[in-house]
Every structure is written in C-alpha cells, then in structure tokens.
Amino acid sequence: MTRTDKLAYSLHRIFGLVGGLFLLMLSLTGCILLFDIVIDGWLNPGLVTVSAPANAARQPYDAAVQTLQRQFPAGGLRNLNLYPAVPNRALRADVNQGRERLWAYVDPYTGHFLGQRNMENAFVRQVRNLHEHLLAPPVGDWILLLVGISFVGSVLTGTWYYRKSLLSVFSVGVRWNKPKRIVYGDLHKYLGVAALLFLLIMGATGTFFHWEKTVDRAFGEGRPRGPRPEPVALTLTTSVDALLAKSSASVPGFVAEVISFPEKPDGPLVVRGNGADANPFYGKFTAATEFDTKTGALTKVFNANNEDAEYKFEHINEELHYGRFGGLVSKTIYFILSLAMTIVTATGLLIWWGKR
Known part of the structure; x- marks a missing residue:
C-alpha cells in the first residue's frame, strides 16, 4: 500500500x-x-384527501378563495396549492393567523372547508x-x-x-x-x-x-x-379564475400549480406552474405570470427557459438532489x-x- x-x-x-x-x-x-405528498395523505386521510366523483368538474377556484376568506377574515393568505394532477387531493392554503402558520384545506369539488392544522407540526414538514x-x-x-x-x-x-x-x-x-x-x-x-x-x-x-x-x-x-413581510388580508377585486384563464392564454400549455397572493398591499398575485415547453430540470415550476390585484392586468410572464446560466445551474442542482425530474x-x-x-x-x- x-x-x-x-x-x-x-x-x-x-x-x-x-x-x-x-x-x-x-x-x-x-x-x-x-x-411526502402520498405519506401526508396516508397520515391525514380525512383532511388531505377527498372523494373524487366520477367525471365531476372542480368548482371555480373563486369559490375556494371565498371559503378561505370567510374562514380567516383577518388571516394572511400566502398560497393556494391546486394539485391539478392529483384528483383526490384537497386544495391546500398556506395561511398566517396571527403568529401561527396554518395549512387549511378546501374540497375542490364542493368548495367546502375541510379543516386546518399547524403547518410546523405536520410530520412531513418536520422531516423536511x-x-x-x-x-x-x-x-x-x-x-x-x-x-x-x-x-x-x-x-x-x-x-x-x-x-x-x-x-x-x-x-x-x-x-x-x-x-x-x-x-x-x-x-x-x-x-x-x-x-x-x-x-x-x-x-x-x-x-x-x-x-x-x-x-x-x-x-x-x-x-x-x-x-419575510407578513401577508396582508386578501382583498381581490378580480376573479382568480379569470387570472388563471389569462395565464393559460399567455403561456402555451400552461398548467397552474400554485397561486401566490400578495405579501404587501401593492404586491402582485403570482400564478406558478408549467407550460408545454417545461424542462423538468429547471425546477418544480418553470413558468409564472404576475398580475396587478386591483386591475387584473398581466404585468409579467416568466419562463425558466429564458433565464441565465446561474438560475438554470441552481435549479438543475435542486432537481438532481430531490429526484423530481422524472x-x-x-x-x-x-x-x-x-x-x-x-x-x-x-x-x-x-x-x-x-x-x-
């Protein structure tokens, strides 16, 4: 030797x-x-998963937003996760209620509120x-x-x-x-x-x-x-579904995954997802649209394919680490x-x- x-x-x-x-x-x-999504569903079947009726269409997302506004009138709505590819998954909202960060769930087929839990106490969150x-x-x-x-x-x-x-x-x-x-x-x-x-x-x-x-x-x-700034109480004057329709018209083949609500009164509403030209190595969400929440005007369209080498390198590393690309x-x-x-x-x- x-x-x-x-x-x-x-x-x-x-x-x-x-x-x-x-x-x-x-x-x-x-x-x-x-x-983690599957495991979270197994651990919380009555809250995270729903019955997907045969050939049933989802309710407009405006109905879910209105349900959340009624449930959390003073809460800050951060995100609404849509899970479009998982038919039996409830919509999940990330909500700030005072100092508590919550995951709140809405049935996408009925618009009914299913319940809430402390985000930080969730098993998959603690594992992460x-x-x-x-x-x-x-x-x-x-x-x-x-x-x-x-x-x-x-x-x-x-x-x-x-x-x-x-x-x-x-x-x-x-x-x-x-x-x-x-x-x-x-x-x-x-x-x-x-x-x-x-x-x-x-x-x-x-x-x-x-x-x-x-x-x-x-x-x-x-x-x-x-x-991060605390999210503000949501006061949309434009239909979320209308913004999703504009997103689909602006990005070919766009599938919305997450709606991110403004973190400050004059901040944009952002719809994140993937278009037809999505490269799975460039991140979970490779396309996004931004809107003025008061006028509903489209202010920005993002496509990861057009970003610089540093952005792509960082996201390729992330996808290689977490194995989501395939x-x-x-x-x-x-x-x-x-x-x-x-x-x-x-x-x-x-x-x-x-x-x-």
Missing part, C-alpha cells in the same frame, strides 16, 4: 465518521421526502426541516455543510483507494456465508460502487445548497436576507438508491466499530 493509498484510506475513515450518523438520518428522511436544517437553522445549515463536504470527501477517497478493484466487486459479490466483518465489507463496497454516481450527486448538490445557505448568505452581496420513475430509482446509501453508511460505521 503506497503512502497515497494510506492517506486516502485514513481520510476515508475520518470523512465517514464525521458525516456517518448524519448521513443515516439524511438518507432515511430523503426517502420520506420523495413521497430535519433534512434541510437539522431543526435548528442557521446552526444546522453550517453542520450540514460540513457533513456534505465530508460526504464528498468520503466518496472521492473511497473511489481512489479501491480504484484498482472497483469493478471486481461485482464478480465477488456479497459473501453471505463469511464472517460479519467480511459481509459488511462486501456490502459496503458493492453498494458503494453500484451507487457511486448517485452518492457523488447527493454529496455535491447537498454541499452546494448549504454553501448558499451559509457562506454565500453570510458573505455574499446583498445578504443576509431579512424576514416523476414516479425517478423518485422510485432515488428511493432505491437512498436505501443503498443508508446501507453503505451503516456498514461503514460497523466496519469502523469492529476495527476501533
């Missing part, structure tokens, strides 16, 4: 130990987040906060930056150390009849090589996100950001690879424990 190989192995162990326990948590919470901030921003963001750097370092040093026998792991396989330490080593190498590209993508994109949240935000131009197919592949990442991390820790 050369000096370089010894150094690579030592660094591989150090990087693995620094990030190991965090990576177990990140891979497991990542598996949950891949299917744990995955992205360790439940403690900004300290958690700095810790996860270190974890991301360690993860990338672990993948690169492991690849270097095993470079001469990288592909031979597939011919050797996992020797289940051997002692545990050999089984752990075989699993660690086999799944590590099989999921090598995925591991590198997860580490690199995760590090990029937390670099932006920490170093870039602390020292970059125009940062740190201040708190719908159910990419999410299922990411789920399997995330489980592989869990086993790679766990076996690495077991190998260290056996040699300590």
Whole structure:
C-alpha cells in the first residue's frame, strides 16, 4: 500500500465518521421526502384527501378563495396549492393567523372547508426541516455543510483507494456465508460502487445548497436576507379564475400549480406552474405570470427557459438532489438508491466499530 493509498484510506475513515450518523438520518428522511405528498395523505386521510366523483368538474377556484376568506377574515393568505394532477387531493392554503402558520384545506369539488392544522407540526414538514436544517437553522445549515463536504470527501477517497478493484466487486459479490466483518465489507463496497454516481450527486448538490445557505448568505452581496413581510388580508377585486384563464392564454400549455397572493398591499398575485415547453430540470415550476390585484392586468410572464446560466445551474442542482425530474420513475430509482446509501453508511460505521 503506497503512502497515497494510506492517506486516502485514513481520510476515508475520518470523512465517514464525521458525516456517518448524519448521513443515516439524511438518507432515511430523503426517502420520506420523495413521497411526502402520498405519506401526508396516508397520515391525514380525512383532511388531505377527498372523494373524487366520477367525471365531476372542480368548482371555480373563486369559490375556494371565498371559503378561505370567510374562514380567516383577518388571516394572511400566502398560497393556494391546486394539485391539478392529483384528483383526490384537497386544495391546500398556506395561511398566517396571527403568529401561527396554518395549512387549511378546501374540497375542490364542493368548495367546502375541510379543516386546518399547524403547518410546523405536520410530520412531513418536520422531516423536511430535519433534512434541510437539522431543526435548528442557521446552526444546522453550517453542520450540514460540513457533513456534505465530508460526504464528498468520503466518496472521492473511497473511489481512489479501491480504484484498482472497483469493478471486481461485482464478480465477488456479497459473501453471505463469511464472517460479519467480511459481509459488511462486501456490502459496503458493492453498494458503494453500484451507487457511486448517485452518492457523488447527493454529496455535491447537498454541499452546494448549504454553501448558499451559509457562506454565500453570510458573505455574499446583498445578504443576509431579512424576514419575510407578513401577508396582508386578501382583498381581490378580480376573479382568480379569470387570472388563471389569462395565464393559460399567455403561456402555451400552461398548467397552474400554485397561486401566490400578495405579501404587501401593492404586491402582485403570482400564478406558478408549467407550460408545454417545461424542462423538468429547471425546477418544480418553470413558468409564472404576475398580475396587478386591483386591475387584473398581466404585468409579467416568466419562463425558466429564458433565464441565465446561474438560475438554470441552481435549479438543475435542486432537481438532481430531490429526484423530481422524472416523476414516479425517478423518485422510485432515488428511493432505491437512498436505501443503498443508508446501507453503505451503516456498514461503514460497523466496519469502523469492529476495527476501533
């Protein structure tokens, strides 16, 4: 073993130990987040899901907005999530009620109010906060930056150390009849090589996100950001459905996903979604329209295809990290690879424990 190989192995162990326990948590919470909408529906069937009558049309969205205005006359309506591709999903509004942030639900077929809950207490929301901030921003963001750097370092040093026998792991396989330490080593190498590209993508994109949240935000131009303004009580003088129709006329093939209401009295109403030319690697929403809430005039049309390289790079990183770009197919592949990442991390820790 050369000096370089010894150094690579030592660094591989150090990087693995620094990030190991965090990576177990990140891979497991990542598996949950891949299917957060489905899981949230399972956990809250009477609130989040509705019966979709056969061939029934949705009520006008104005009816849902009016229901929410009656339910929260002094509340600040932030967003209305439409879920157009999920027939049995209730409309979900993000509402500020005093200091409390709520998720409120409306049946899209009847316009009836279904109920509300504290957004921060929702299981999928807590999982996301744990995955992205360790439940403690900004300290958690700095810790996860270190974890991301360690993860990338672990993948690169492991690849270097095993470079001469990288592909031979597939011919050797996992020797289940051997002692545990050999089984752990075989699993660690086999799944590590099989999921090598995925591991590198997860580490690199995760590090990029937390670099932006920490170093870039602390020292970059125009940062740190201040708190968001409180949303104002909604006083629309124009039909939401009319604005959605204008959006469809302005963006070919437009499918609205979210309506974002003004955060200040003179702010715009924004309809976010995707057009016929949507590139799934450019984000969840690749098109948007902005409107003056008093006149209903269209003031801006956004298309991610026309944005600069920095915008596209950031959103490609995001889609690669969360695996949304290919719908159910990419999410299922990411789920399997995330489980592989869990086993790679766990076996690495077991190998260290056996040699300590």
